[in-house]
Amino acid sequence: MRQNNLGYSKVFAAVFVIVTIIALILYFIPEKQPLNWLSLDEAKKEAMKSHKPILVNFYSRWSAECKTANKTIFSDDNLKTMMKAKYILAKVSLDNKNNKELAKNLYEIKGLPTFVILSQNAREISRISGINFYSLNYWLQETPYKIIDSWMNFDEGKAYAEKNNKILLVYLITQLNRPPGILSTVMRDDKLQLLIAQDYVPVYLIASDDNDRKIIKNLFGSLDSAPYGEVMLLYYKGKELESVFLNPELLSKPELLYNKLSEVIKKKSDM
Amino acid sequence: MTGISFKYFLFEFRKIWTIPVIIISGIIFFFSLLITFLPLIFGAYSAEGPIQEINVSMILSSAFSILVPLMSFMFGAGIISNDIKSHWLRTVMSRPVTKADYLLTKIITASTAIFIILILCGTIPVIILSFLTPNKVVFDIVHFISIHALYLGETLTYISIAALFSCWTPGFMNVFILGIWMLVDMISSSVINNYFWDNGIALVISDFFFPSGFKEAASVIISNGDFPVEKIMWGLSSLFGFLSLALLGFSFIQVDKGIE
Numbered sequence: 001m002r003q004n005n006l007g008y009s010k011v012f013a014a015v016f017v018i019v020t021i022i023a024l025i026l027y028f029i030p031e032k033q034p035l036n037w038l039s040l041d042e043a044k045k046e047a048m049k050s051h052k053p054i055l056v057n058f059y060s061r062w063s064a065e066c067k068t069a070n071k072t073i074f075s076d077d078n079l080k081t082m083m084k085a086k087y088i089l090a091k092v093s094l095d096n097k098n099n100k101e102l103a104k105n106l107y108e109i110k111g112l113p114t115f116v117i118l119s120q121n122a123r124e125i126s127r128i129s130g131i132n133f134y135s136l137n138y139w140l141q142e143t144p145y146k147i148i149d150s151w152m153n154f155d156e157g158k159a160y161a162e163k164n165n166k167i168l169l170v171y172l173i174t175q176l177n178r179p180p181g182i183l184s185t186v187m188r189d190d191k192l193q194l195l196i197a198q199d200y201v202p203v204y205l206i207a208s209d210d211n212d213r214k215i216i217k218n219l220f221g222s223l224d225s226a227p228y229g230e231v232m233l234l235y236y237k238g239k240e241l242e243s244v245f246l247n248p249e250l251l252s253k254p255e256l257l258y259n260k261l262s263e264v265i266k267k268k269s270d271m
Numbered sequence: 272m273t274g275i276s277f278k279y280f281l282f283e284f285r286k287i288w289t290i291p292v293i294i295i296s297g298i299i300f301f302f303s304l305l306i307t308f309l310p311l312i313f314g315a316y317s318a319e320g321p322i323q324e325i326n327v328s329m330i331l332s333s334a335f336s337i338l339v340p341l342m343s344f345m346f347g348a349g350i351i352s353n354d355i356k357s358h359w360l361r362t363v364m365s366r367p368v369t370k371a372d373y374l375l376t377k378i379i380t381a382s383t384a385i386f387i388i389l390i391l392c393g394t395i396p397v398i399i400l401s402f403l404t405p406n407k408v409v410f411d412i413v414h415f416i417s418i419h420a421l422y423l424g425e426t427l428t429y430i431s432i433a434a435l436f437s438c439w440t441p442g443f444m445n446v447f448i449l450g451i452w453m454l455v456d457m458i459s460s461s462v463i464n465n466y467f468w469d470n471g472i473a474l475v476i477s478d479f480f481f482p483s484g485f486k487e488a489a490s491v492i493i494s495n496g497d498f499p500v501e502k503i504m505w506g507l508s509s510l511f512g513f514l515s516l517a518l519l520g521f522s523f524i525q526v527d528k529g530i531e
Contacts, residue, residue, distance in 0.1 A: 008371040009518035016511035023484075023504035062471035064478045068487070072496035100469050111468045133494050 030061065034074045035089055040102075043090030047120040050198070054118040055087035055140070058103050060094040063112045069131045079137055086140070086193070087117070115139075154215050157203035162237060167268055169196065169261075170233040171204040174216070174226050189254035192261070199265050200234075234261075236268050276376075279368065283380040287346065295345055296388055303334070303392035307400050316404040324407040327397055328414035328493050334393040335422040336486060339429060342388055344449065346381040347433025349442020351521065356441070364526045374521045378434055378514070382426045389422065417492050424506050425485040431513035432482075438520040456481035482509030 038046060043054045059066035073079065083089060094100050094112070103109040107116060107124075115136070116127040128139045152160060154170070161168040196202055205212040207223060220226040227233075230246040242264050250256050310316060316325070351374070354360040363373055401408045429449075436445035460477050467473040484506025491499035 008375065009515045009522065012511045012515035012518065016508060016515055019504050019511060020508040023501060023508050026501035026504060060469070060471065060474065062474040063468075064474070064487075068491065068496075071499065072491050072494035075496050076494075094469055095471065104469070109468075111464050112474075 034070060035080060035083065037089045037091035040090045040092055043088045044122055047088045047118075047122075050088065050120075052086065052088050053120060054090050054122070055083065056090045056092055056107075056116045056118060058092050058094060058107070058109050058112060058114045058116070060112055062095070065131050066113045069113050073131060073133050073136055076133070076137075079140070083140060152201065152203055154203050154205060154212070157201045158235075161201035161235070164201070166201045167199055167241065167264060168235040169200040169202045170235065171202060172216070172227065172231045172233055173205070173229075174207040174223065174231075175229045189258070192254045192258045195258060195261055195265075199268075200261070234264050236271065241267050276368075276372070279372070280376050280380060283376055284383065287380055287384050292345065296392075299338070299341070299388065300392050303396055307396040311400060311403060316400075316406050324409055325401055325404050326409040326493070327401055328409075328411060328418050330397050331393055331415070332418050332422075332489050332493050334397070335389055335418065335425075335489075338389055338393060339385065339422055339425050340453065342385040343426060343429035343433060344446050346385055347430050347437070347449070348446040349437055350377055350381060350430065350434050351437035351524075352441045352445070355524070355526075360524075361526050370521055370524075371518055374434060374518055378427065378430050378517070381430045381433075382423065385426045385430070386419075386423055389419075389426075394419070414492055418489050421485040421489040421492070421503075421506070424510060425483075425489075428482050428485065428506070428510045428513060431510065431517050435513055435517040435520050438517065438524055453481060479505075482506070482513070484509055 037057060040054075040056060043056070047054045057069075059069075061067075074083075092099050092103060094103055094109075107114075111129050113131060114127060114129045116124055118124055126139070128136060130136075158168055160166070205216055207213055207216060207226075213223065216223060216226050227243060227245070230251075232244040232246060234241045234243070242260075244250070244257070244260050246257075250260070349356075351360070354363070354377075360373070364370070401410065433445055433449060436448050440448065459480060463470075463473045463477040482505070484502050484504070486506075488499040488502035488506060491497070491502060
């Protein structure tokens with residue numbers, strides 16, 4: 001009967017030690033960041049300037065899932081291009097005690113990785129947890145269209161537009177049975193979104209809302225005097241530049257609305 | 272004889288296909304055909320259907336992630352202890368075969384058998400499906416080969432763990448321990464991710480509790496991510512760690528006494 005042969009065991013143990021050391025070194029080396037993430041404060045400032053939503057990535061260098069997200073999801077070129085175009089990117093590291101408190105108390109983060117989309121005035125629009133490539137991709141593509149839910153209120157928007165030399169875009173809905181969600185169909189156009197983000201401050205007024213009704217009455221004297229249906233009213237420094245009636249053709253063809261809004265920008269620069 | 276002999280490998284390979292193993296493999300093969308082709312028969316793979324495209328590597332990765340642990344339970348249960356019980360180990364050891372040759376041959380044999388079942392129940396049906404489906408087929412040869420290689424590594428790791436347990440416990444018990452370990456891993460990951468997600472040490476423990484480097488490397492590859500060197504290193508680390516432990520554990524077994 002042959003004796004015990006520990007030769008293989010020693011070789012395998014040596015390989016195990018070497019490979020484990022390499023893996024540990026790779027585990028603790030800070031990974032390459034495929035995207036340029038700002039701090040949350042920097043991102044908020046940048047968002048106020050560019051009028052884009054903020055995508056906040058809550059992460060920890062201890063979390064394998066966060067690392068995997070960097071290596072898989074955020075290394076995808078198409079997704080990277082889309083994210084850079086649509087969002088101001090911010091990262092909040094939970095390895096920092098203050099950030100941990102912020103994440104727990106203010107944003108109520110309950111797991112990693114979590115991504116939160118904030119409006120340009122830092123109001124939460126949507127969030128997602130986990131690292132499924134397809135659901136994250138879909139969520140990132142779809143969420144900006146919900147930005148209508150987090151538009152500034154009329155007074156805030158008016159003040160902001162005047163201060164920043166931008167056109168105030170009032171999306172007015174006086175047709176009581178018409179849901180505001182219809183605008184999202186035409187807003188599913190990247191070009192149009194970027195144009196609005198760069199040169200406009202969008203606000204909305206819905207006649208079915210008590211507060212909005214008061215503002216409409218102040219603007220037009222009475223509800224009956226306001227244009228009926230869905231209208232985009234475009235103001236610059238308190239002066240009405242144009243009112244665009246959103247007829248079915250305009251609502252279904254983003255390029256027509258884009259051209260209209262581009263013309264208004266030209267009008268503004270001629271003033 | 273020194274080193275692993277092909278003749279001995281073939282001998283062990285023939286021995287592994289017992290009647291229960293063939294029946295269970297047949298049942299798994301039947302179900303894999305049902306799962307693969309039923310949606311095709313019922314028209315789910317039409318242009319208007321819910322399935323937009325067939326990503327071969329992604330389907331195979333999902334299938335292998337279920338099949339590998341399942342097969343490892345079947346082939347790894349009692350991989351050593353059954354031979355001790357039936358006195359087969361004593362017979363082998365009376366020949367010019369070292370303990371290391373025996374154990375490595377057993378691990379390679381079981382892993383090869385599992386890999387063949389993976390090809391039969393996973394790869395071949397999915398390849399046939401990709402020719403029959405009217406949907407767009409996404410096929411990347413590098414991903415395809417990588418997925419197979421990585422899941423072969425995962426299989427070798429599972430069988431090495433089973434062999435380590437099998438040195439000390441009978442067949443049923445080593446499957447039970449492996450099952451409990453996997454269950455604890457799932458529960459602890461869920462608890463840590465929900466309640467201790469902000470604790471760095473807890474996250475690291477959760478990462479390393481159960482070896483899954485090769486599986487995670489496969490998921491990185493199918494997501495078109497960077498080459499997962501770190502994940503592969505963890506996979507190799509687990510594989511060689513458990514192989515050396517299994518060999519060490521096996522070296523303590525006194526062949527004449529066995530584990531009973």
